[in-house]
Amino acid sequence: MILQLAWRNIWRNKRRTLITISAIAFAVFLASFMRSFQKGIWDSVIDGAVNQFYGYAQVHADGYWDDQTIDNSMELDAQLNALPQSVDLVADVVPRIESFALASSGDLTSGVFVLGIDPVKENAMTQIADKIIAGSYLTPTDEAVVVASGVAKKLGLALNDTIILISQGYHGVNAAGKYPIKGIFEFGIPDLNKRLLLLPIKAAETFYGAEGRATTLILKINDRNDVPMAIAATTQQLPNEKYEVLEWQELMPELVEARLLDEAGGYIIIGILYLLITFAIFGTILMMTKERSYEFGVLTAIGMRRRKLFGVIWLETIIVAMLGAIVGILMSIPIVYYLHINPIPAAAMGADAAEAFEKFGISGDLPTAFDKSTFFIQALIIFLITSLLAIYPWTTIMNLKPIEAMRG
Amino acid sequence: MTVIKASNLTKTYNPDKIPVRALRGVDLAIEKGEFTAIVGPSGSGKTTLLNIIGGLDRPTAGEVEVGGKDISQLSDNQLIDFRKDNIGFVFQSYNLIPVLTAKENVEFVMVLQNRPKAERDKRAESLLTAVGIAEKMDKRPSELSGGQQQRVAVARALASKPAFILADEPTANLDSESTAGLLDMMATMNKEENITFVFSTHDQRVIDRARRVVTLVDGKIVSDERR
Ligand SMILES: Nc1ncnc2c1ncn2[C@@H]1O[C@H](COP(=O)(O)OP(=O)(O)O)[C@@H](O)[C@H]1O
Ligand SMILES: [Mg+2]
Numbered sequence: 001m002i003l004q005l006a007w008r009n010i011w012r013n014k015r016r017t018l019i020t021i022s023a024i025a026f027a028v029f030l031a032s033f034m035r036s037f038q039k040g041i042w043d044s045v046i047d048g049a050v051n052q053f054y055g056y057a058q059v060h061a062d063g064y065w066d067d068q069t070i071d072n073s074m075e076l077d078a079q080l081n082a083l084p085q086s087v088d089l090v091a092d093v094v095p096r097i098e099s100f101a102l103a104s105s106g107d108l109t110s111g112v113f114v115l116g117i118d119p120v121k122e123n124a125m126t127q128i129a130d131k132i133i134a135g136s137y138l139t140p141t142d143e144a145v146v147v148a149s150g151v152a153k154k155l156g157l158a159l160n161d162t163i164i165l166i167s168q169g170y171h172g173v174n175a176a177g178k179y180p181i182k183g184i185f186e187f188g189i190p191d192l193n194k195r196l197l198l199l200p201i202k203a204a205e206t207f208y209g210a211e212g213r214a215t216t217l218i219l220k221i222n223d224r225n226d227v228p229m230a231i232a233a234t235t236q237q238l239p240n241e242k243y244e245v246l247e248w249q250e251l252m253p254e255l256v257e258a259r260l261l262d263e264a265g266g267y268i269i270i271g272i273l274y275l276l277i278t279f280a281i282f283g284t285i286l287m288m289t290k291e292r293s294y295e296f297g298v299l300t301a302i303g304m305r306r307r308k309l310f311g312v313i314w315l316e317t318i319i320v321a322m323l324g325a326i327v328g329i330l331m332s333i334p335i336v337y338y339l340h341i342n343p344i345p346a347a348a349m350g351a352d353a354a355e356a357f358e359k360f361g362i363s364g365d366l367p368t369a370f371d372k373s374t375f376f377i378q379a380l381i382i383f384l385i386t387s388l389l390a391i392y393p394w395t396t397i398m399n400l401k402p403i404e405a406m407r408g
Numbered sequence: 409m410t411v412i413k414a415s416n417l418t419k420t421y422n423p424d425k426i427p428v429r430a431l432r433g434v435d436l437a438i439e440k441g442e443f444t445a446i447v448g449p450s451g452s453g454k455t456t457l458l459n460i461i462g463g464l465d466r467p468t469a470g471e472v473e474v475g476g477k478d479i480s481q482l483s484d485n486q487l488i489d490f491r492k493d494n495i496g497f498v499f500q501s502y503n504l505i506p507v508l509t510a511k512e513n514v515e516f517v518m519v520l521q522n523r524p525k526a527e528r529d530k531r532a533e534s535l536l537t538a539v540g541i542a543e544k545m546d547k548r549p550s551e552l553s554g555g556q557q558q559r560v561a562v563a564r565a566l567a568s569k570p571a572f573i574l575a576d577e578p579t580a581n582l583d584s585e586s587t588a589g590l591l592d593m594m595a596t597m598n599k600e601e602n603i604t605f606v607f608s609t610h611d612q613r614v615i616d617r618a619r620r621v622v623t624l625v626d627g628k629i630v631s632d633e634r635r
Contacts, residue, residue, distance in 0.1 A: 001516065008508070009507055294502060295505065295506075298502070299505070300488060301491065301499075302491065302517055302565075303488055303491045303492020303493070303520055304488070304492075304520055305488050305489070403459050403464050
């Protein structure tokens with residue numbers, strides 16, 4: 001009967017209840033949508049950076065990340081190469097020699113970011129071969145390079161032109177070499193597109209005088225959720241005075257920071273939205289409590305304990321609030337899901353936005369994140385707001401004097 | 409058997425500012441099965457007296473015993489439970505929970521007492537039959553006349569099997585026909601079921617029906633006659 005009482009009380013003032021439910025539903029809808037959209041964009045950005053370049057985790061010689069020189073490279077030994085066998089969650093390891101060189105062609109000179117890669121493994125991870133726009137991709141035994149289109153432009157390079165690389169190799173040896181341009185690719189991360197040059201890791205070892213070494217070993221992990229476990233297992237396997245294992249957040253702190261900053265802006269907007277809703281809910285609770293004080297007086301007079309009476313009122317407000325939250329979630333699910341399956345093209349966000357996205361390496365689609373927890377959190381927020389506001393009827397009921405309440 | 413025993417009750421409102429001495433030394437004993445009217449002009453202290461013997465308010469001085477138990481020492485929750493199990497209240501008006509039907513209103517006190525559903529059903533129906541509105545059982549208060557609402561209120565007051573019923577001017581908002589009907593019903597309950605009623609009024613027609621009339625003037629009992 002208590003539940004029945006609460007349910008009927010809710011519909012005593014249909015109009016007010018419906019307005020309250022709609023207001024809550026609207027806020028939950030907007031908040032779910034905004035969060036899913038923002039989360040979706042950033043997930044794309046991070047996945048883009050992870051899949052195109054960084055990977056979810058990397059192994060280096062200890063200290064390499066703070067001082068990224070070829071002298072801090074590591075020997076690519078059997079233990080490292082066996083990681084896919086010794087750690088379940090690591091699907092493969094992708095070695096690189098990452099360093100710098102001065103590149104020149106004719107009288108043009110420019111600094112380039114040299115990536116010595118295993119052409120097969122690298123392509124399996126980043127699909128870099130698909131980005132070749134002229135010429136062809138590398139094979140492991142090539143003594144040739146492919147360059148990003150930005151580099152080609154800067155140095156006036158065409159296919160089969162020769163590029164001269166000069167650098168300092170392992171332990172200070174002189175590094176110099178002459179390579180033909182086998183291909184030109186278009187890289188998704190604009191900053192790297194201006195500087196990137198790839199050559200087979202064998203050729204890079206020779207160039208830098210670093211036989212059998214690598215600066216970087218990317219751990220290929222198939223599911224983002226497995227990353228912490230995979231890192232823990234890898235760290236266990238390797239002697240930790242010799243190696244460092246970094247995860248993607250550490251590999252691209254600027255991106256993580258940019259995300260936090262951007263999301264903070266979103267949280268502020270959602271916070272304001274919920275603040276408005278807090279006032280709306282409070283208004284309803286206030287009116288409901290005030291207009292029923294006579295009734296509360298009668299109920300305590302005839303023997304209803306205050307806690308029980310409060311329980312009924314709390315139930316009423318929670319039911320209204322949760323109805324609002326559920327309606328809001330049900331409204332947002334189809335839209336969020338639709339945009340998850342049929343993402344908005346980045347270009348549709350306007351030229352400025354598209355350009356900004358491109359900086360982070362996303363030029364394609366922007367799917368919303370369809371994540372149960374996003375919806376659940378909105379319902380939880382509404383629940384907490386309402387429970388907090390229930391302090392008002394609580395104090396009213398606890399301090400109620402039946403005869404005064406009934407005198408009106 | 410004495411069901412209510414009030415001794416030397418004093419009630420002073422606003423003791424710090426402008427004190428109003430609503431009761432000045434009231435002694436009153438009510439016996440089981442009595443049909444008592446508390447009468448007196450407006451402001452004489454009738455409501456104050458009923459509130460105090462009903463455990464809704466505390467006296468400034470003096471003592472109230474209900475069924476031999478001193479209720480002035482009870483905590484807030486104990487007092488609420490005490491009212492639930494021992495006292496039936498009928499107020500001037502708006503006694504009922506608007507969203508519950510007549511029958512549910514009567515059942516409600518029994519829900520608070522954790523009585524089983526079958527017992528609640530049976531008792532609510534028989535009480536509503538006894539107060540003469542069996543056919544309106546499933547109506548909400550807003551669909552009932554003032555007189556019918558007060559009948560439901562009496563049925564609800566009886567539902568908890570209280571020691572007595574307190575009614576503060578139960579007929580104040582009723583027309584004369586409904587007043588007579590309600591009084592008839594209460595008198596019948598009193599005679600046939602030996603239910604103890606204490607009600608206040610300043611309506612002469614109601615006073616005429618009482619079997620004991622206690623008259624208050626300025627917070628003092630000036631006469632107490634049984635007939
Ligand atoms: N809460 C209160 N505060 C101050 N004075 C009160 C209060 N309640 C009643 N009184 C005063 O106490 C006196 C008795 O009131 P009441 O018991 O209501 O009389 P009755 O019910 O006979 O009309 C009146 O003078 C009234 O104004
Ligand atoms: Mg009065």
